[in-house]
Amino acid sequence: MAYISRTALRRLSTAGDCNCAYLGSLAFRPINSRSFQTSSIRRTDGVFKELTAQRVKTPWIEALRKQQAEAKSSTATSDKPSVPKDRQLTPKHMNDSYHSVVLPLARDTWLLDTYLNSSGHIRLGTIFMDLDALSGIIAYKHTGDDVTTVTASCDRIVINHPLSEICDLELSGRVTYATGRSSMEISMQVAKAPKDGEKIAETDVLIHCTFTMVSLDPSTNKPVNVNPLIAESPEEQRVYKLGERNSAIRKQLKETALVKHTPNDLESDLIHAFWQKQLQYHDPYDEQRKPDNVQFMDTTRLQTATIMQPQNRNRHHFMIFGGFLLKQTFELAFTTAAAFAHARPTFVSLDPSTFQNPVPVGSILYLTATVVYTDPPLIGAPGEKFDPDSEYTRVQVRVDSKVRDVEHGRSKPTGQFNYTFNVPKNIRVVPRTYQEYMMYLDARRRAEQVKDTIQEEGVGLSPKTAEESVTE
Known part of the structure; x- marks a missing residue:
């Protein structure tokens, strides 16, 4: 059956009853026409949509107009309130901030298209973008939305085991070190996505990495305290001690820097x-x-x-x-x-x-x-x-x-x-x-x-x- 554009159909439908016979004959008359498709909206360059939805919630034009309106009005109040003085900083468990996302690269070829380079290899730079977005989600699950949390450093990203084929990847992580001051260490990994009911094998871990995030007062941009972390199981105590060691190394390098x-x-x-x-x-x-x-x-x-x-x-x-x-x-x-x-x-x-x-x-x-x-x-x-x-x-x-x-x-x-x-x-x-x-x-x-x-x-x-x- 031939297609007709929406604009042409609207013009014909408003032309009166004289065109009824013409419209009825369209099904039997070949018409040269185009069919149009629209691609899905992508708010950022390469970041997986489930991570983007958590990161960007307001269209840019709305945020820009609000900022311009506040700049013109001296009486306008800022949308950046100070951190509440009665903010609760009760200790939290590591699993309270756990978050995971599966990238269906093997199942979604169009998604895979945004992750591949010209030779068919997965672009690690795009994976790094996703890891940083994931670290933000994890940090806010630990601190809440009252603060502004930013990336202070990427302490290490290491390839643990190679990928031999394109597969679905699971990105996961949690806060593994926080003493109650403004900074926290987030440990994440990228691994082959396991089947339902199965756990990730050590040999399936592609990347392990740690990020350091710092929380700031939205109004003053000064550091603010965050919830301290509770390490209970032997494994949690082990990764917590690694966080202590990494913190000590950063301080030592800063003190002995060639500058x-x-x-x-x-x-x-x-x-x-x-x-x-x-x-x-x-x-x-x-x-x-x-x-x-x-x-x-x-x-x-x-x-x-x-x-x-x-x-x-x-x-x-x-x-x-x-x-x-x-x-x-x-x-x-x-x-x-x-x-x-x-x-x-x-x-x-x-x-x-x-x-x-x-x-x-x-x-x-x-x-x-x-x-x-x-x-x-x-x-x-x-x-x-x-x-x-x-x-x-x-x-x-x-x-x-x-x-x-x-x-x-x-x-x-x-x-x-x-x-x-x-x-x-x-x-x-x-x-x-x-x-x-x-x-x-x-x-x-x-x-x-x-x-x-x-x-x-x-x-x-x-x-x-x-x-x-x-x-x-």
Whole structure:
């Protein structure tokens, strides 16, 4: 049967009885026409709809008009009340904040379409967006809606076991560390979705990660206390102690940061050794020249600039949510590692990374990615053992972010993100300025810390095994 557009039908139906015979004959007369379909509404870029519904509840135009009206009226009251003084902070159980979501990637090919790259691998950057959105849901189940909760840091994301095929994925997590102050640690995992009545096997866990969230007063943006956590079972006590350890590590790294202190003796020796190596490369009377597999750090740098749109806002409307930054920084880091090695990188871990300042909607986000460390290194510390002829190289990429307003007046840093990849190539990076030496040493410290943590917890994959995964 032929189709007729709604507009044509409306015109014909209002033309009077004279067209009745014509309308009756349409069923027997071939008509060239188009049928139109509409796609489902997507409020954000790539975030799974069940997580989006929890995050963005008011259309952007309504939030914007309300803000503009409040700005014009000096008597208008803000929709950001202060935290109630009588707010109850009774201790909560870990399971009180538990939340899980299943991504039906194997069952919904159109959903899968938003998670795949050009080679048919699952884009980990999009999974990271979902994890950040999930961490927000978990945090608010613990704190309630009276506070503003933001992502302070992503402490670690590690691939535990590879995915051998596209399957449904279950994202789950809960608050695992909270002392009653403003911050809380949220532990999450991504695993193959189990069948009804079955539990997730350890070998089915793809990713384990921890995020640190901080609660603020909506009116003043100052930190506020949250409910302390009760750890009862042996397993809960174990993960709670891990949270204590992670908190201690963050404090230690902050106190010993190179911004505050000069390099130690071993690190100073490394700087001197790199400087001597560069002299050899440039000495016309020395036969040693820079090998083809060695690149200077400044030649590895890639940069992007992007305007921040409201489709990627958080639940408070006027700031970009952290998951979008994770996705953007991951994909730039991936590209930087690929350009450095001229080979396809395999993700190893997101090492401890910080969100320093919020990113406003409408601002310009600048990202700068640099290869800051390679393992095995070109020059090792005294007594350090490594294989200089290793088939694989572990590449650490640092992504620094900053924002400017559209007029490019004010500028502020917004975060530092540290990604590690394996590449099937023997390649090394060399710093040659003092700033690059500091970046190299900072990355070296981080790599040693993460290596110890991974060995202690028994996670991580061999480079060969990681290459067989269907993830990016």
